[in-house]
Amino acid sequence: MRARWWIVVACCVGAMSLLWSTPSQADLKPPPPEKRKSKKEDGAKSKKEEAKQPAARKKPAARKAVVGKKTGEAIYRQIMTAAMPGSQQKTLFQELRAASLKIDWSGAKEAEFMGNLRRFKKKGDKANGAEVYLVRELSGADVYILALPKDPALLKKKAKSPYAGLEAMIKNKMKFKIQVKTALVAGQNFAFARFVAKPKRNTLDRLFFLAIVLLLFTVMVGMGLTLTLRDFGLVFKEPRGMLVGPLCQFGLLPFVAFLLGKAFGLSGSQPYMFAGMILVTASPGGVTSNLVTYLGKGDVALSVSLTALSTFLSIIFTPLLLTLYVSGIPQLEVPVVDVIKTIMVLVIIPLIVGMVIRSRAPGFAKRSEKFFTWLGVFALFFLIVVGVAGNLDKFADTSRYGLKFYTSIFFLTFLGMTLGGGIAKLLRVKNSQVRAIAVETGMQNTSLAMAMAILLQDRMGDFHSAMFFTAGIFGLWMYVSSALVIYMFPKVLPLEEGAEGA
Secondary structure, X not given: OHHHHHHHHHHHHHHHHHHHOHHHHHHHOOOOHHHHHHHHHHHHHHHHHHHHOOHHHHOOOOOOOOOOHHHHHHHHHHHHHHOOOOOOOOOXXXXXXXXXXXXXXXXXXXXXXXXXXXXXXXXOOOOOOOEEEEEEEOOOOOEEEEOOOOOHHHHOOXXXXXOOOHHHHOOXXXXXXXXXXXXXXXXXXXXXXXXXXXXXXXXXXXXHHHHHHHHHHHHHHHHHHOOOHHHXXXXXXXXXXXXHHHHHHHHHHHHHHHHHHHHOOXXXXXXXXXXXXXXXXXXXXXHHHHHHHHHOOOOHHHHHHHHHXXXXXXXXXXXXXXXXXXXXXXXXXXXXXXXXXXXXXXXXXXXXXXXXXXXXXXXXXXXXXXXXXXXXXXXXXXXXXHHHHOOHHHHHOOOOOOHXXXXXXXXXXHHHHHHHHHHHHHOOOOHHHXXXXXXXXXXXXXXXXXXXXXXXXXXXXXXXXXXXXXXXXXXXXHHHHHXXXXXXXXXXXXXXXXXXXX
């Protein structure tokens, strides 16, 4: 039986190793014939254009204007890069501020759209003009530099100005009405905007955000209702299972995500997908894993205890693992304090509230168990369905989210479960507990990962919401993987006598 288990694992690892070289080889391929032709055409075209241009415009130093639908992301990246320590564009923020104060807004075009407000601060620089606000159209096609008023008092919350409470508008979907003008800064054209009216927050966005917070908070209270301090006593009663579980969940799974990210070339070509893989694998277990363990006839008591333990450990390991694995990517910076705050508010506090209620009203807690278990399943599907519905364009973007992406996420969930179970088996954990550990390793609190992605992705510069989308696809694939693993359990992990229904 053990041989069959390792045959499956070996096949998965073999497939992964074959795919390891694929991205790098693809990167080294010469451009296809049509691209080589286009270079000639471009060269001929550019010569004609140069002939038409006056001599003053033929200077090599002149740069192409970064304005228009195709360059929204380019502006976003440029501002984000300029905000980093050691940036080559040390004075860009001050130059943008100075240019915005000189703009003549007469005859400016008006625009109205749904979008987001983003802010970048020049690190280590407290001088005036050390921050830049961007007004971004929802799709990201258009990005504008926000021209701030000369008087900083107009930015305060109670000021009589369209800019009042500007900082609070960050991270919310808003309806903007702006005037637009272009200005030359450091040899480059930038589109500037100023508010015509005070931006208003989108009602659906507000409701979606509240729904996420309330759902997650309630689900975690429900998890707390199933726990007592005795559940943590399994650390001493079943030390092997309680030690192997966190080792696989926080040690093995993020490392598998790291290897897959490298194997599929995502850490270089799509760093925010890679960050999403690390985020979801560095998240704790969720209540769904307890239900799947029950369906797979594993040790439910161990599963519940491991979920609780990983939830408390996440306050340390989630920010630590995120920082560890993405620190080598220059454009990524983990807001550690914000990660810790999110986990405290959405996970730790409601879990403790639930445990307190359990100790005071055990009857109510017992009656509520099934309701909160299914609420957890509903919360996950709510986030996935609503999130995917709002990101249908991602499925159409096959150049970014193609076969390589979906395959890597499937391998991540399936390898997490099979390798987690294999390691537990090697360490001589009994089969009913191996089943629980396998499920706990590959099934994460995807709802929490998606919520954190929503709260963090724009601050981290995730222009295409890849972190959220990656966590959502992981949430879908983990059910497919768990079904496959449950099917394999009777064949490779037969239960000990009397262990069924543990």
